[in-house]
Amino acid sequence: MWAKWRNRGALLFILFFLSVFPANAEDHSLPDGFWNRFSRLQTVLRQLPKIAFPETTAVYGQLNRPDVFFPFSGVYPRRDYLAYRFQPWSPSSDFVIGWSDPNEVKSIHGSYSHDGNIIIVNNGRLVLDSADFRLRGNIIILHNGSLVVRNSHLQILSQYIYQHAIVALDQATVLFDGARVSVNGRNWNASFTGQTRVTIRDTHFDDGITAALFNRAYVRIERSNPLEWILFDSVRVEVFRSHSHIFWFVFGDSSKAVLSFPRGQDIFHYSLSAEQPDVQGIGYTFQLDSTSSVYWGVILQEGSDVTVTDSYLRAAGIQILSGDTLEISGLVNGQYYEDFLAPISDRRFRLVRTKLETWNVYPWGAKYVELKNNIIGELGAAKDSRITLAGCLVDGSGGYVFTEDSTFSTFFLSSIFSHVIARDRSTQLHVYSSSLAGDVLATDASIMLLVHSETQQVPVAKDTALIVEMAVLPPKEARINALLPVYGSAAVWAGPYMPLALHHYRLDVGPGSDPSVWKTVAVSYGRGVRRGELAVWDTRGLEPGLYTLRLVLFLTPEDSLEAKRQVVLGPDVGTGLGEESGSLPRRFRLLPGYPNPFSEKTAIRFFLPVSMRISLRAYDLLGREVAVLAEGNFPAGAHQVPFHAERLPQGVYLIRLEGDGISAQVKVLHLNRQ
Numbered sequence: 208m209w210a211k212w213r214n215r216g217a218l219l220f221i222l223f224f225l226s227v228f229p230a231n232a233e234d235h236s237l238p239d240g241f242w243n244r245f246s247r248l249q250t251v252l253r254q255l256p257k258i259a260f261p262e263t264t265a266v267y268g269q270l271n272r273p274d275v276f277f278p279f280s281g282v283y284p285r286r287d288y289l290a291y292r293f294q295p296w297s298p299s300s301d302f303v304i305g306w307s308d309p310n311e312v313k314s315i316h317g318s319y320s321h322d323g324n325i326i327i328v329n330n331g332r333l334v335l336d337s338a339d340f341r342l343r344g345n346i347i348i349l350h351n352g353s354l355v356v357r358n359s360h361l362q363i364l365s366q367y368i369y370q371h372a373i374v375a376l377d378q379a380t381v382l383f384d385g386a387r388v389s390v391n392g393r394n395w396n397a398s399f400t401g402q403t404r405v406t407i408r409d410t411h412f413d414d415g416i417t418a419a420l421f422n423r424a425y426v427r428i429e430r431s432n433p434l435e436w437i438l439f440d441s442v443r444v445e446v447f448r449s450h451s452h453i454f455w456f457v458f459g460d461s462s463k464a465v466l467s468f469p470r471g472q473d474i475f476h477y478s479l480s481a482e483q484p485d486v487q488g489i490g491y492t493f494q495l496d497s498t499s500s501v502y503w504g505v506i507l508q509e510g511s512d513v514t515v516t517d518s519y520l521r522a523a524g525i526q527i528l529s530g531d532t533l534e535i536s537g538l539v540n541g542q543y544y545e546d547f548l549a550p551i552s553d554r555r556f557r558l559v560r561t562k563l564e565t566w567n568v569y570p571w572g573a574k575y576v577e578l579k580n581n582i583i584g585e586l587g588a589a590k591d592s593r594i595t596l597a598g599c600l601v602d603g604s605g606g607y608v609f610t611e612d613s614t615f616s617t618f619f620l621s622s623i624f625s626h627v628i629a630r631d632r633s634t635q636l637h638v639y640s641s642s643l644a645g646d647v648l649a650t651d652a653s654i655m656l657l658v659h660s661e662t663q664q665v666p667v668a669k670d671t672a673l674i675v676e677m678a679v680l681p682p683k684e685a686r687i688n689a690l691l692p693v694y695g696s697a698a699v700w701a702g703p704y705m706p707l708a709l710h711h712y713r714l715d716v717g718p719g720s721d722p723s724v725w726k727t728v729a730v731s732y733g734r735g736v737r738r739g740e741l742a743v744w745d746t747r748g749l750e751p752g753l754y755t756l757r758l759v760l761f762l763t764p765e766d767s768l769e770a771k772r773q774v775v776l777g778p779d780v781g782t783g784l785g786e787e788s789g790s791l792p793r794r795f796r797l798l799p800g801y802p803n804p805f806s807e808k809t810a811i812r813f814f815l816p817v818s819m820r821i822s823l824r825a826y827d828l829l830g831r832e833v834a835v836l837a838e839g840n841f842p843a844g845a846h847q848v849p850f851h852a853e854r855l856p857q858g859v860y861l862i863r864l865e866g867d868g869i870s871a872q873v874k875v876l877h878l879n880r881q
């Protein structure tokens with residue numbers, strides 16, 4: 208079908224529909240024409256305008272840099288990256304030092320708050336001395352600018368992971384001395400490039416910092432924690448008497464190395480450079496002395512050849528910068544490898560007597576990457592990459608799921624146990640998948656489509672982003688001659704600058720797998736539905752057989768998206784949901800919990816054909832009984848009891864119903880509330 212979107216008076220046409228998905232999760236193939244339909248959506252995304260903000264001053268022209276790099280945003284230069292990333296700009300809110308006076312020095316003591324970005328240019332200098340500084344924005348240091356944070360508490364008021372960052376380039380200098388940095392329970396992002404010099408001494412980062420180092424940046428760390436560093440190019444890193452660090456060493460095309468990382472809680476010395484035997488093609492130098500709680504990681508680009516022996520490796524990242532098509536399968540977290548060659552055709556990665564905790568995958572420029580049947584810790588995509596995950600688990604052990612730039616990512620029959628974030632103009636499509644832990648967030652001009660998929664957290668859209676959730680659950684015990692409640696979701700979350708919203712939704716039904724005639728079941732205006740009752744389907748007068756339910760979601764009175772679900776109506780035998788008052792079920796039946804997954808409690812329903820003594824109990828996967836839900840004599844009919852799991856650890860539990868020599872069992876998934 209055609210979907211027409213209005214964006215502040217401009218008509219943009221999106222030629223795609225969600226009506227071609229399989230009727231059940233057992234059909235693992237993507238439908239014919241899938242990518243052709245959705246590639247048109249990606250084209251339209253690039254036409255979406257940026258948010259219009261107040262007039263800027265000439266200082267922001269300094270941010271149109273061809274040499275800016277940024278971690279977890281595609282490690283590559285982009286000419287307007289800083290200006291693009293750090294909107295909104297406002298001369299009245301941004302704190303600019305060194306513009307009107309190139310040698311300006313700004314000193315701050317005591318309590319101070321600022322909503323906006325801090326930009327230090329020319330020879331400008333910002334000194335926080337014995338200050339409690341609260342910042343809702345980013346810090347950008349150019350030219351010969353400098354930042355000093357001494358005996359101070361710097362609070363970055365982020366609302367989500369990696370929302371804000373510190374970026375330093377050119378000949379900038381950064382000093383943290385006796386400082387404390389907190390990021391509102393989130394992680395802070397950093398990029399140090401050019402010939403930036405960074406010194407971190409006696410400083411604690413409450414929520415961590417992830418910093419990428421490029422060009423000839425120099426970093427010296429003394430008695431500080433916790434920090435994460437990614438080493439590129441010709442950078443130099445020195446670490447002394449610190450703890451709680453993870454270091455990522457990047458190996459590019461034509462690089463070769465045979466590595467053995469030191470194990471143990473306390474590491475007295477380790478160094479890495481191209482001057483060492485068995486190491487070629489790297490430009491960085493690394494030295495560490497008398498440091499504890501150190502973890503090691505490697506990032507492998509195309510053409511690299513790396514062997515790791517006799518080590519504990521916290522993570523290995525597969526960074527895909529180019530190429531037409533790459534298929535990756537068989538990666539599993541938490542494995543010990545006696546002698547293993549990674550099944551990736553364009554690079555060589557061998558593990559010998561090594562435990563690898565986490566695999567991470569970063570498509571940052573590949574035309575198409577397909578991940579099948581993997582268990583990985585993090586997925587990050589940037590540039591114009593196109594990615595499909597099929598039958599995969601992202602367990603969050605290496606980070607989270609993020610997409611940026613104009614990427615298009617499809618998650619099919621996959622599960623995510625981490626944050627899920629879409630940025631820039633990226634598109635995420637989740638089909639028969641689940642996000643069961645962390646934030647589900649779309650920012651900038653991104654779009655996220657959740658089709659027959661589950662999220663534990665309520666999705667959040669910011670800026671001009673849009674999130675659409677559509678799901679139809681087949682009625683339990685579906686039969687003719689009944690009033691069947693149809694559950695699912697028809698919801699839209701739109702950022703404050705996105706003019707589209709949910710106008711209304713409609714539920715239709717038609718006979719067979721591809722109906723030519725549809726009958727409207729219900730129409731609902733106003734508020735959407737999330738994991739609730741969409742409509743009541745009157746099956747009286749219908750014949751048993753296959754039917755298709757069609758959910759049509761309207762963003763305007765004319766513009767719509769749709770998703771389908773097939774259901775088989777059985778004969779009128781009175782076996783479950785939808786039974787009219789007074790009728791009795793004719794067989795012993797235990798239904799799955801609802802909701803499932805759940806965080807505190809779920810409802811367990813069962814049906815008895817005759818009065819009997821039953822036992823309904825919950826067990827963990829080791830077979831240990833954790834709860835008695837019901838026990839005793841129950842009359843014939845439908846029954847419902849709650850399963851309270853607030854005090855139980857998260858995981859899968861078995862619900863077992865027994866009575867008169869008959870038994871039935873279902874599984875439920877309990878997740879702790881975030």
